[in-house]
Amino acid sequence: MFDRDLWREIFQSINMNRTRSVLSGFTVAFAILLFALLFGIANGLGNTFEEGFKDDANNAIFIETGTTTKAHKGLQAGRRIQLTNKEYDFIKEEYGDKVQFITSRIRRGVNASFRNEKNNYTVRAIHSDNQFIEQNKVKIGRYINQFDLDNKTKIVIIGRLVEEDLFLKTTAIGKYVNLDGIQFKVVGVFTDEGGDEEERMIYMPLTTAQSIYGNNDFIDSMYLTYNPNLSYDQALGFGNSIKKKLKERFSVADLDQRAVRIENMAEGTKIVNQMSFGLGAIIIVIGFGTLIAGIVGISNIMIFIVKERTKEIGIRKALGAKPKSIVSLILIESVLITVIAGFIGLLSGMAVLKYVGPYLEKYFIKDPNVSPTLIIGATITLIIAGTIAGYLPAKKASKIKPIVALRDD
Template sequence: MFDVDLWREIFQSINKNRTRGLLSGFTVAFAILLFTILFGIANGLENTFDKLFIKTADNIIRIEKGTTSKPHKGLQSGREIFYNNTDYDFIKKEFNDNIEYISGNLGRNYQVKSTYKKGNYDITGVSPDYQFIEKMEIKEGRFINLNDYKKNKKVIVIGRLVEEDLFTNTTAIGKYLNLEGIQFKVIGVFTDNGGDQQERLLYMPTTTIQNLYVGDDKLRDISLTYNREIGMDKALTFGVELTKKLKIRKNVAPDDQRAIRVTNMALQTKGIDVMTSGLGVLIIIIGLGTLIAGIVGISNIMIFIVKERTKEIGVRKALGASPKSIVSIILVESVIITAISGYVGLLIGVGVLKWIGPSLEQYFITNPEVHPNIIVSATFILIGAGALAGFFPAKKASKIKPIIALRNG
């Protein structure tokens, strides 16, 4: 049952010994404060790593043109290495089992006119798979399909901000855009988490831009995503094998690092995974160290508090208080101080993270925050440690005879 007298006595004791209570509370609050900030910073770093992959798929491989740095098979150095549709088909056929999506890309800046306005935009010719490689979402209409690609159709997909720029209070779907005298039908409007720059782009079939504007089958680059089922190690091997076969195909020296530029996100992903794992372990160690320091601190304080209250315990016993009630008063008082202090430490920690959060972005820490469950768990650990630390000396003190307690106090 709820004992009003017991609680009144507890709060009177806390009020009477404010210094003691503040000292205990400060130890707990500081431990929770540090714990909150450390885990918040760790989460901020993880958010930064996640943000690196927000623009494109995290299993992407890019194949870009380069320049030979060494002569090979009678061919001089300084040759520019270009790709074309036959290279694109070769990669699809040769590595079909390892490829999830693939797109041959080509583009430049064009002047684009609508009925209402005009402007200069980067337009890229892509295959239907490009939508999934770049993680774009279709807001209206659709993306380029295989029929558009095979038949060189004059269709175009535009970013959300392009629609806002060129069309006034109306949808762009079904309307036409003039690209250097050629009319293209807008079939889709997309959004992209990559930001404003990504949403000011336009896409058409690669075959269309090759036939109408370029006059050959050259490609600027080839993008693909590897099949996730092959695993990280095989993805790295796939990247190496892809580079090796392209060097053979393009007559490039095996040790020429500049001619065939293959960027495999698997390598970066593996490095980031190792870094985040190491960071996680470090934060756990530091967090546990902070908790242990808090536990030791609150334990020492509780032992000191019990010793300091020896005389008080003697008086209580002399007045007929049972050992159980004496222990209960000390433990409940400890739990109240620890719980309130832990909550205060949590509030201050969260406040500090919100205050310094924006300034931490320059140090690659994005939106540092911590899940309340972690902090609540840490607070309960400190409460348990404080209660346990106070229990044994309190129980021992409660068994002392009143006369001895009064004499030693």
Template sequence: MFDIDRWREIFQSISKNKLRSALSGFTVAFAILLFTLLFGIGNGLQNTFKNEFAKDAMNSIYIWTNNTTIAYKGNQIGRRIQFKNDDFTYIKENFGDKIQTISPRIQRSANVVYKDEKDNYTIRGVYPEYYVLESAEVTEGRFLNYRDLQENGKVVVIGKMVEKDLFGQLSAFGKQINISGIMYKVIGVFSDPGGDSDERYIYTPFTTMQKMYGNNDYVDEFGITYNPDLSIDEAIAFSSELHRELKKRHNVSPNDQRGIGLDNYATNNKEVSGMMFGLSILILVIGFGTLIAGVVGISNIMVYIVKERTKELGIRKAVGATPKMIVAMIMQEAIFITAISGYAGLLVGIGILEFAGPSLEKYFILNPSVSQPVVIGATLTLVCAGLIAGYLPAKKAAKIKPVVALNSD
């Protein structure tokens, strides 16, 4: 393998047969390039799906109310459904074993002012458990707690973009901000994997929100994370039962899809998992199809190369080369060409993905990339195919008598 004379012969053979070597290398490089691009784009699509679900906990369920679209039990169409605090108690008492966390929510838009800076933001009144639903991360201070709820505290936790808008480079922690004419203390700042839009929310205690905005017991929405021990099918069955019981409780027709709305991420997860599985299979089929095409190409070239070099091999045998030495030389040359070409195809493919990555986001392909072990494995597959394709004719050619080989056309 490390025989200098053999390597010298290999490089001489490559330099004397540039077209032959270039065709061999191009076949491998092109196959690996296509393989890299296909897997990169496939991973980009999967990243898009994952990014969409990064905005909230994967086991989230959201329930909200609206106007009815079907008359039911003497109630007119268009009746507004309104959740209240006792619905919160009802859900916890009847479905507590299937719930991990639950938080009611009230949401309003309000003008927020800090010194000379002001803007309009969405204010959310929530329980401390809502922190889990949003998959948020407090970067400074803390999130809401139950003491804030009990005391109707005028405190807020703001997103990083709110801090940036109102405070610039300064820290918002501990500062006072004016929300619709009422002063609130900033007790925390959070970041959110959902991006800038989710970092422009402001959270305040649910009880404070109820008292300051209506002084009633109304609830806009419930956010729930279901018990992680539930399977996807069990989680879907749980949300369906909850949906059905809340409709009964508020006299909403079972066929009315608008009066009480529900979004269960388990359903979305099941659909997306199916799509991602199908996408993975499609990518594998196309990717392996590309590899097979590469295998056929490199195999044909190797057969042609050995046949073309029959006379050369005869000369080598005439001057003392053994069959084993001839086969080893051809195999070593094949490994060298396929390895270098495969690595070149890998580099070009990764370069294209990195260059085109930002522009592909508008086509829902986020951060297209491919793991090197996958592509290296594909390259090794082509190398092995080249070796197998070259070994048999090389072994056959090595057995030919020098006289016969020298007289071959």
């Protein structure tokens, strides 16, 4: 039941001892503020890492070729290595259980127009698996499928911004867009978290591009994702194996680094995860160190408060107060100050993170934030610690005889 006299007494005590109450609250508020800032910055760094990898699948491998820099097996340096559909089929057959998705690519710049609107865009000719490697999301319509590849259909899917540029307020689905004088039917519009550049992209079936732009089976590059069940070391070994096999197919020297190039996201992902783990460990140690410092601070203040109020406790006992009511009075006052100060620390931390967030992006800290649940948990920890720290001396003081308490210096 709500005891009005008890709460009046608590607020009177806080008002009469403002300095003590402010110092107690400051200790808690500062600990929570610092705790929030540390974890917010850690989350901001984590967001930066995610931002860098969200455009493509984080288990992707990119395969490109160039010219040889070393003579090998009687072949001169300076040979141009050209990927074809045969390499695509070879990788699918050789590494079927390790390949999750795979696509070849041809890249070409085109002038696109619809009615009176025109602009320059990049066309990527692809296989249907590209959707999952690039993490395209179909906004409306459909994506390129196997039927399109088998029949070399003259269809395209366009990025959201291409539709806005060329089709204005009209939907692009079912319309025909002119690419360098050739009409292609728009069957889908996609979005991509990679940003504006990705959403100003046009995709067409790989076989269609090979038929129109060269009538050959050449490809510019291959992109694939490996089985996500592979460990980092297995994924790195998989990428090295592909590189070795392709060098053997094209008679490229082992030490030639330009003829066959493999970019394995497992390398970056492993480094990022190691950095994130290390950073997280450091932040946790520092954060909980700050929390422990706050616990020690509030505990010392509680012990001091009890010591300071020994004479008051003696008077209360002389007037007939029970030990239980004395302990409750001290602890409720402590919990009230801790809760209010913790709430102030939480709001201050979140406000600081929101204010400085835009200025931290140049330091690779994007959208620093912290979960209120985490901070509330830290505040509860301080409350519990403060309660335990105050309970023991308060309990001891409540058992002192009034005459002894009144003589206490």
